[in-house]
Amino acid sequence: xxxxxxxxxxxxxxxxxxxxxxxxxxxxxxxxxxxxxxxxxxxxxxxxxxxxxxxxxxxxxxxxxxxxxxxxxxxxxxxxxxxxxxxxxxxxxxxxxxxxxxxxxxxxxxxxxxxxxxxxxxxxxxxxxxxxxxxxxxxxxxxxxxxxxxxxxxxxxxxxxxxxxxxxxxxxxxxxxxxxxxxxxxxxxxxxxxxxxxxxxxxxxxxxxxxxxxxxxxxxxxxxxxxxxxxxxxxxxxxxxxxxxxxxxxxxxxxxxxxxxxxxxxxxxxxxxxxxxxxxxxxxxxxxxxxxxxxxxxxxxxxxxxxxxxxxxxxxxxxxxxxxxxxxxxxxxxxxxxxxxxxxxxxxxxxxxxx
Numbered sequence: 001x002x003x004x005x006x007x008x009x010x011x012x013x014x015x016x017x018x019x020x021x022x023x024x025x026x027x028x029x030x031x032x033x034x035x036x037x038x039x040x041x042x043x044x045x046x047x048x049x050x051x052x053x054x055x056x057x058x059x060x061x062x063x064x065x066x067x068x069x070x071x072x073x074x075x076x077x078x079x080x081x082x083x084x085x086x087x088x089x090x091x092x093x094x095x096x097x098x099x100x101x102x103x104x105x106x107x108x109x110x111x112x113x114x115x116x117x118x119x120x121x122x123x124x125x126x127x128x129x130x131x132x133x134x135x136x137x138x139x140x141x142x143x144x145x146x147x148x149x150x151x152x153x154x155x156x157x158x159x160x161x162x163x164x165x166x167x168x169x170x171x172x173x174x175x176x177x178x179x180x181x182x183x184x185x186x187x188x189x190x191x192x193x194x195x196x197x198x199x200x201x202x203x204x205x206x207x208x209x210x211x212x213x214x215x216x217x218x219x220x221x222x223x224x225x226x227x228x229x230x231x232x233x234x235x236x237x238x239x240x241x242x243x244x245x246x247x248x249x250x251x252x253x254x255x256x257x258x259x260x261x262x263x264x265x266x267x268x269x270x271x272x273x274x275x276x277x278x279x280x281x282x283x284x285x286x287x288x289x290x291x292x293x294x295x296x297x298x299x300x301x302x303x304x305x306x307x308x309x310x311x312x313x314x315x316x317x318x319x320x321x322x323x324x325x326x327x328x329x330x331x332x333x334x335x336x337x338x339x340x341x342x343x344x345x346x347x348x349x350x351x352x353x354x355x
Contacts, residue, residue, distance in 0.1 A: 002091040002107060004199030005242035007069045008166065009105050010089075010097050012246070014064035014073060017099040018126070018134055022060050022079075025127040028052055032120045044123050044138060046088075046146035055085040055147050056126070068161050068198030068355065071097075072152055083150035088157075089136060095143030100133040106248045112137055157355055161198040165239045170197065176228030179220050186223065186231070187216035188283035193355035197235065202285045203258055204242070208234045210257040210274075215294045216282045224298035261288040 002010070028049050030036040040049045055075060062083060063074035070090055074083040089097065096112045098104050098119050104112045117133070118125050124136040124145060136145065152158050163170045170178065178196055182189045189195055190205045200208070209216050211234035214227050223231075245251035252258055260272040266286045269278040275290040 001069075001093050001201050002095070002247075003069060003201035003204045004164075004166065004239055005204070005245075005247040006105070006107055007066050007071055007091065007199065008243045009247040010091065011064050011066040011071055013099060013102065013105065014071070014097060014134070017102060017132055018061045018073060018128065019064050020061065020079070021128040021130055021132065023056050023058060023075075023126050024129050026053065026056050027118075027122075027125040027127075031118045031122040031125065032116075033122070041123055041141060043141050044143055044145055046144060051147060052145075056087065059085070061128075067153070067158055067164050067167065068193055069201070070158055070161065070198075070355070072148070072158075074150065076150075085150060086148040086152040088144070088146040088148050088152065090144040092138060092140065092143030094140045095136065095138040098135045098137060100135075105246070106250065160194055161355060162192075162194055163197050164199055165197050165235050166199070166243060169236055170232075172229060172232045175232045176223075176225060179228055179231070180223060182220040184220060185217045185283055186214060186220045187285075187287065189220045190235075191283055191285070198355065199239070200235070202287075203261060204238060206261060206288050207238050207257050210288075210290060210294060211238060213294050215291070215296045216287050216289055217280075218296040222297035227298060257288060257290070 028045070029038050029040050033039075045052065059075040059077070060079050060081075061073050062076045062079065062081075065072055065074065070088060072089065073087040075085045075087060076083050089095075091097075096105065096107070096119075098112055098114045100114075100117050104114045104119075112119050118135045119137040121137045121139040122135045123138055123141075123143075126134045128134070136143070148155060148158075175196070179186070179189060182195065187205050187209065190197070190200045190208065191202070193199075206216065208231060212227065212230035214223070214231060218227075242252065249258060255274070257274060257277070260270070260274065260277055263270050263277075263279070265279045266281065267279055269276050271277075272290075275292040277288050277290055280287055280289075
């Protein structure tokens, strides 16, 4: 799923190609989608075709903005008028905005083929007064296009979102105090778009916790001041650096976990220059972590000491966490004492992640 860096790269694309332009023509039906060609996709669109045609037809694009994973274009009746509406875009799992004649953004998990215009699986096309065009393409149809008023931040879904790590990051002390209010796994807290911050998804959460040297399953309420500071610093740095790279993973630092997490594994482990990477389910999501680097709550450092057999206790614990048996994942008897939540967190609210 595109996360904050991918959404910010998309916002910059929209700002460069659409802001200041007028919508001269729009196509609200599927193009190059096989059997769906010519159909209005009410699974993607949140309002009727007539409502979108009324809001978009002849409108001037006067702004491109983002909060978390949510994007929007501000629309006005003239270039100098205040916005009368906003076009909200959530990219879902495989959604992408593409500008004609501009190289598509490079995402690690999927690619948009734009050598022929419009791209395959186009849901919306805006044709602009300068001859340019924008398209929203979404093969899996899990994204969302909606309409809002001219000040969308004051209403759902944007008003429900927590602080944005790039736009209005929480102060370090505020972040730590808020984080430790939650008894759940720290990864679950980071993924919930309404709790602490918005825009963090699966890969960003794993990257942040790797750099902060904290296990994703560590209980947020049991983290030390130093661990909260480390997570705060890593969160801001990872988001900033990924956005500076325009979410192009080929430009991410070589020391990032990101480059090794796409092994198509949900359990088990692999060797890497960063250490042995383990895969398990945390907060309902496939999670990559390095037990030799990351720890649970402070005071559990002894779990990372080498065992007599040469395998660190952290790697042994990571291996044990991946071993399934009747009733689910095996839990270490000392897990709660060491400030870890269950590796398989039940009842995770995926809808809050997807905001």
